[in-house]
Amino acid sequence: MNVLMRVGAAETSRALAPAIEVLGSRLAGQLVLPGDEDYEIARALPHLNWDHKPIFIALVRDAADVADVVDFARRNGLEIAVRSGGHSVCGHSSADRGIVIDLRELKGLDIDTEARTVWAGSGLTAGEVSRALDEHQMVVGFGDTASVGIGGLTLGGGMGYMSRRLGLTIDALLAAEIVTASGDILFVDETHEPDLFWAIRGGGGNFGIVTRFMYRLHPLPDFVGGPLVLPATAEILAGFVNAAKAAPDELTAILMVMPAPPMPFLPEAIHGQTVLFAMMAYAGSPETAAHALAPFRSLAMPLADLVRPGPLFEHVYARTARHASRSFSALHLHGQHDARTGPRDPCSSGPLPRPNAHGSDPCARRRGVRPGQHRDRLCSSS
Numbered sequence: 315m316n317v318l319m320r321v322g323a324a325e326t327s328r329a330l331a332p333a334i335e336v337l338g339s340r341l342a343g344q345l346v347l348p349g350d351e352d353y354e355i356a357r358a359l360p361h362l363n364w365d366h367k368p369i370f371i372a373l374v375r376d377a378a379d380v381a382d383v384v385d386f387a388r389r390n391g392l393e394i395a396v397r398s399g400g401h402s403v404c405g406h407s408s409a410d411r412g413i414v415i416d417l418r419e420l421k422g423l424d425i426d427t428e429a430r431t432v433w434a435g436s437g438l439t440a441g442e443v444s445r446a447l448d449e450h451q452m453v454v455g456f457g458d459t460a461s462v463g464i465g466g467l468t469l470g471g472g473m474g475y476m477s478r479r480l481g482l483t484i485d486a487l488l489a490a491e492i493v494t495a496s497g498d499i500l501f502v503d504e505t506h507e508p509d510l511f512w513a514i515r516g517g518g519g520n521f522g523i524v525t526r527f528m529y530r531l532h533p534l535p536d537f538v539g540g541p542l543v544l545p546a547t548a549e550i551l552a553g554f555v556n557a558a559k560a561a562p563d564e565l566t567a568i569l570m571v572m573p574a575p576p577m578p579f580l581p582e583a584i585h586g587q588t589v590l591f592a593m594m595a596y597a598g599s600p601e602t603a604a605h606a607l608a609p610f611r612s613l614a615m616p617l618a619d620l621v622r623p624g625p626l627f628e629h630v631y632a633r634t635a636r637h638a639s640r641s642f643s644a645l646h647l648h649g650q651h652d653a654r655t656g657p658r659d660p661c662s663s664g665p666l667p668r669p670n671a672h673g674s675d676p677c678a679r680r681r682g683v684r685p686g687q688h689r690d691r692l693c694s695s696s
């Protein structure tokens with residue numbers, strides 16, 4: 315361990331002050347240090363179980379900034395954490411007494427509808443890219459939560475509303491711009507650095523820092539989706555699973571067994587009671603959707619049925635943003651559910667950590683964020 319790592323973040327940044335100043339003057343982006351007005355907000359993670367205090371947070375603007383910070387960390391023997399959406403439940407996108415390379419300013423989006431491709435900055439969230447693609451009736455299949463970063467999601471494989479129709483997010487990944495540990499900026503695809511391209515398709519964040527992703531776009535002229543809330547009984551749950559197995563590939567259903575959130579479309583009497591909260595996503599016309607959805611609707615009188623034709627962003631992402639905090643602690647049927655022990659902590663074999671003093675709302679601290687500091691509008695406005 316480097317001797318600087320044994321002391322606090324503030325002491326370390328003071329000890330490195332001259333070198334940090336030189337680094338800051340080279341960057342297009344900005345360094346946020348302990349004691350700076352923005353430090354507490356910049357270091358906060360959506361999952362409040364983590365309280366890492368980095369030496370500084372580098373709000374980078376481009377790949378050259380990333381390469382400079384990587385070089386600085388290597389020369390000073392410092393640990394690096396990379397942050398896109400910040401949703402790592404294990405707190406991997408920050409580092410106690412290390413450096414955070416914060417990609418949230420990398421919001422570039424270049425949509426080519428002719429070629430059916432998009433270059434997306436790795437600071438974008440699934441919701442931000444999907445909202446922009448809605449305008450063109452195009453889609454990339456991301457996960458079920460708008461505020462999750464495309465960075466961590468794509469590097470982990472990515473599964474969500476379009477998975478049964480289009481496969482994983484990495485099935486749409488065509489190329490990437492990546493900064494390696496040696497500070498090189500590489501373009502990778504099937505023919506350029508093919509091994510590295512293979513590794514980042516599901517291998518996680520350990521192969522370099524991706525600054526831009528290029529995805530293949532799929533046309534989505536028709537979409538039907540939204541929440542379907544059903545009573546939570548064993549029979550209805552079993553019926554739902556059977557209906558999902560028999561459903562056409564156009565339909566992806568993500569089901570959570572969770573306490574009913576206090577949402578205006580749910581009767582007050584059931585708030586807090588266990589319900590089956592399903593997000594339905596059908597990639598096709600309203601006529602064929604009705605047929606595919608009928609087996610789910612016939613399981614019971616729905617407590618709420620907001621499954622409607624319309625754009626994907628508005629019908630699924632905007633709505634999940636509103637209950638994301640509660641769904642986090644719910645039992646994801648496609649997640650790590652063990653019937654005997656309940657939800658698992660994916661970082662260990664133990665149960666999920668208890669919510670801290672801020673409750674389980676990952677957006678709680680962010681609501682105080684000033685415009686421009688954190689641009690996840692879904693979270694701050696929910």
Ligand SMILES: Cc1cc2nc3c(=O)[nH]c(=O)nc-3n(C[C@H](O)[C@H](O)[C@H](O)COP(=O)(O)OP(=O)(O)OC[C@H]3O[C@@H](n4cnc5c(N)ncnc54)[C@H](O)[C@@H]3O)c2cc1C
Pocket residue numbers: 395396397398399400401402403406407417436456457458459461462463464465466467468469470471472473474518519520522523524525638642
């Ligand atoms: C509420 C919630 C819902 C979720 N739903 C789904 C889902 O439906 N489908 C699904 O597949 N997954 C889902 N996930 C898991 C999610 O995809 C992963 O947690 C993902 O890693 C989060 O990405 P992020 O960019 O937001 O997180 P971060 O915390 O920013 O990053 C996660 C990890 O990836 C690394 N990393 C991030 N960006 C880069 C980059 N550009 N270059 C190199 N390394 C990088 C980080 O260092 C960190 O180790 C969900 C997670 C949460 C919390």
